[in-house]
Amino acid sequence: MTVKKVTxxxxxxxxxxxxxxxKKSGLVGEVFGVDLDSEAVAxxxxxxxxxxxxxxxxxxVEDSDIVVIATYVGIIPRIAKTVASGxxxxxxxxxxxxxxxxxxxxxxxALPPHLHFVGGHPIAGTERxxxxxxxxxxxxxxxxxxxxNSKTRPEPIAKVKNIWESVGATVFTMDAETHDRIxxxxxxxxxxxxxxxxxxxxxxxxxPNMFDFGGGGLRDYTRIAASSPExxxxxxxxxxxxxxxxxxxxxxxxxxxxxxxxxxNSEDLREELNRFLNSRQNEDR
Amino acid sequence: MTVKKVTxxxxxxxxxxxxxxxKKSGLVGEVFGVDLDSEAVAxxxxxxxxxxxxxxxxxxVEDSDIVVIATYVGIIPRIAKTVASGxxxxxxxxxxxxxxxxxxxxxxxALPPHLHFVGGHPIAGTERxxxxxxxxxxxxxxxxxxxxNSKTRPEPIAKVKNIWESVGATVFTMDAETHDRIxxxxxxxxxxxxxxxxxxxxxxxxxPNMFDFGGGGLRDYTRIAASSPExxxxxxxxxxxxxxxxxxxxxxxxxxxxxxxxxxNSEDLREELNRFLNSRQNEDR
Numbered sequence: 001m002t003v004k005k006v007t008x009x010x011x012x013x014x015x016x017x018x019x020x021x022x023k024k025s026g027l028v029g030e031v032f033g034v035d036l037d038s039e040a041v042a043x044x045x046x047x048x049x050x051x052x053x054x055x056x057x058x059x060x061v062e063d064s065d066i067v068v069i070a071t072y073v074g075i076i077p078r079i080a081k082t083v084a085s086g087x088x089x090x091x092x093x094x095x096x097x098x099x100x101x102x103x104x105x106x107x108x109x110a111l112p113p114h115l116h117f118v119g120g121h122p123i124a125g126t127e128r129x130x131x132x133x134x135x136x137x138x139x140x141x142x143x144x145x146x147x148x149n150s151k152t153r154p155e156p157i158a159k160v161k162n163i164w165e166s167v168g169a170t171v172f173t174m175d176a177e178t179h180d181r182i183x184x185x186x187x188x189x190x191x192x193x194x195x196x197x198x199x200x201x202x203x204x205x206x207x208p209n210m211f212d213f214g215g216g217g218l219r220d221y222t223r224i225a226a227s228s229p230e231x232x233x234x235x236x237x238x239x240x241x242x243x244x245x246x247x248x249x250x251x252x253x254x255x256x257x258x259x260x261x262x263x264x265n266s267e268d269l270r271e272e273l274n275r276f277l278n279s280r281q282n283e284d285r
Numbered sequence: 286m287t288v289k290k291v292t293x294x295x296x297x298x299x300x301x302x303x304x305x306x307x308k309k310s311g312l313v314g315e316v317f318g319v320d321l322d323s324e325a326v327a328x329x330x331x332x333x334x335x336x337x338x339x340x341x342x343x344x345x346v347e348d349s350d351i352v353v354i355a356t357y358v359g360i361i362p363r364i365a366k367t368v369a370s371g372x373x374x375x376x377x378x379x380x381x382x383x384x385x386x387x388x389x390x391x392x393x394x395a396l397p398p399h400l401h402f403v404g405g406h407p408i409a410g411t412e413r414x415x416x417x418x419x420x421x422x423x424x425x426x427x428x429x430x431x432x433x434n435s436k437t438r439p440e441p442i443a444k445v446k447n448i449w450e451s452v453g454a455t456v457f458t459m460d461a462e463t464h465d466r467i468x469x470x471x472x473x474x475x476x477x478x479x480x481x482x483x484x485x486x487x488x489x490x491x492x493p494n495m496f497d498f499g500g501g502g503l504r505d506y507t508r509i510a511a512s513s514p515e516x517x518x519x520x521x522x523x524x525x526x527x528x529x530x531x532x533x534x535x536x537x538x539x540x541x542x543x544x545x546x547x548x549x550n551s552e553d554l555r556e557e558l559n560r561f562l563n564s565r566q567n568e569d570r
Contacts, residue, residue, distance in 0.1 A: 123500045143498070178492055185486050186499040190506055192546075193482055196539035198561035201470050203534065207463055211565075213428070214471040215408045220505035221475055222561070229558035236546050236554065247543050249488065251536075254481035258532050261477075261521050269521065273514035276483035276507070280496075 007064040011035040015070030016134030020049035021167035032060040073097035074234040077106040089114040099239040100176035116156035119147035127227040140168035147176040184242030194224035292349040296320040300355030301419030305334035306452035317345040358382035359519040362391040374399040384524040385461035401441035404432035425453035432461040469527030479509035
C-alpha cells in the first residue's frame with residue numbers, strides 16, 4: 001500500500017470509476033469521495049466505490065495525499081483553489097479534464113508554491129454519465145495523458161502516474177498546448193460534428209421520422225450526440241481556439257468532397273474518399 | 286417452396302448474404318449466383334451460399350423467377366437492360382441499390398413491357414465488403430424499402446416482399462423520391478461527413494499520429510470512413526442532388542454551433558447541443 005488517502009472530487013462516470021478502480025487495486029488505504037449530489041455520494045458508498053464521502057468540498061481534503069478533481073473542466077481551477085486553501089503541504093492535486101492549457105496556466109499562478117498540480121486526462125468515457133454508469137474496468141488498457149510543465153517536480157508526476165497505472169491505464173506525458181490541439185481534432189471536433197449532423201436531420205420536417213430509417217452509420221452519430229450537452233459545451237468553450245481551428249480544417253475537407261460531387265468528378269472523388277485509408281497504409285509500411 | 290429459381294448478380298456483402306440467407310430459408314428451389322470475379326463465385330459455391338454460379342451475365346438468367354441485381358448503383362440500369370434481353374416474360378427484376386429514383390426512372394422507359402422491375406433497398410451492411418464478409422443473418426430484424434411506382438403491378442411487389450421477409454427483414458414501401466431524400470440525410474450525409482472528418486485529421490502534420498489518441502467517438506468515424514470509396518463515390522454521385530442538399534443543411538447546423546462557440550455563448554450553445562435529444566423526447570411523448 002503506497003498511498004494513504006486519495007480524495008476524488010466529482011463522482012461522475014470518470015470520478016466514480018476511478019474511485020472504484022482504486023478501491024479494487026489495493027494501492028490506496030482510503031478512497032474518499034466528494035460530490036455536491038448527496039445521492040451520488042450515497043450510491044458510491046453503497047456500491048463500495050469509496051470508503052467515505054461528503055457533499056462538502058472542505059471535508060476529506062486536509063489529510064489527503066492526492067486530490068483528483070473530476071468535475072466539468074470549466075470549474076476545475078476554482079475547485080483547485082478551494083482545495084488548495086484546505087490542503088496540507090504534501091498534497092498533490094491532479095484533474096481529469098479534457099482540456100489542459102487553460103487549467104494548467106491558471107493554476108500555476110494561483111496555487112501556493114508548496115502545492116503540486118499535475119494536469120491529467122484519461123482517454124476513457126462513453127456517452128453515458130453519472131456515478132450510476134461507473135465501471136471499475138473503465139481505464140483498463142486505456143491511455144492517460146499527463147501534462148506537466150518545466151516547473152513540475154518529478155515526484156508528484158511519478159505519484160499521479162502510479163495512480164493511473166494501478167487502474168490499468170498507460171501513461172503518456174506531453175505539454176498542455178499539444179494536448180489541447182490533438183484533442184481539439186480527435187475528440188472535440190467529432191463531437192461538434194455529431195451534434196451538427198443530428199441537428200441537421202432533426203430540422204427536416206419532410207418526411208418526418210427520418211431517424212427511423214438510419215442504419216449503423218447514423219446510430220454512431222446519435223450515440224455520440226447523446227453525450228451530455230452541459231459537459232461538451234463546457235469543453236468546446238474551454239478549448240475554444242483549437243476547436244474553432246479544427247472546425248475550419250474540417251470545413252475545408254468537407255468542401256473538397258462537396259465540390260467534387262458538384263462537378264460529378266468520379267475519379268477525384270474516389271481518390272479523396274480514399275485519402276484517409278491511404279494515409280494509414282503508408283504509416284503501416 | 287414457392288420460388289423455383291432466384292438469380293443474384295453481384296456476390297458482394299449484400300448479394301452474398303442474400304444468396305446464403307435464401308438458401309437457408311428453404312423458400313427457393315435454386316439460388317444462382319453471378320459475379321465477374323471467379324474467386325467470388327468459387328467461394329460462394331464452396332461455402333454453399335449458392336447452388337450454382339457463373340461469371341457470365343447471360344447464363345442463369347433465362348429461367349429465373351426473380352433476378353436480384355446487387356452491384357454498385359451506378360451500373361444497375363445497364364445490367365438490368367442486359368438481364369432483360371435474356372430473361373423470360375415472367376421474370377421479375379429487382380435490385381438492392383442505395384439510390385432509387387435514377388434507377389427506377391431509367392428502367393421504366395428502357396425495359397420491355399412484359400418485364401417487371403421493383404426497386405429495393407435493404408437497410409443493412411457494414412463497412413466491410415465482398416462475399417468474404419457475407420453473413421446469412423445480415424437481414425434479420427432489418428428493414429427493406431421497396432419503391433414501386435403507380436405502374437408497378439401488385440404481384441411482382443408481393444413476390445419481392447416475400448423474398449425479403451423470408452430472410453428476416455421487415456418490408457416498407459415508399460416512392461423513390463422520398464427514399465432518396467431520406468437516405469441522402471440518414472445514410473449518405475453521415476458517410477460524406479465521416480470521410481471529411483478523417484481527412485481533416487489526416488491533413489494535420491503537427492503533431493503526427495493524432496489518430497493514436499482518439500477515443501471511442503473517433504473510432505466510429507474511422508470505421509465509417511473505412512467503407513469502400515468506390516461504392517460510396519458511386520452512391521454520392523447517383524444521389525447527387527439530395528446529397529448536396531443534405532450537405533448544405535448540415536453546414537447550416539455546423540455553423541450555428543461554430544458561431545455560438547465563437548461568441549462564447551454558453552447558454553445558447555448548451556441549448557443547441559440539446560436540440561436533438563429534446564426533439565427525440567418530444568416524439569416519445
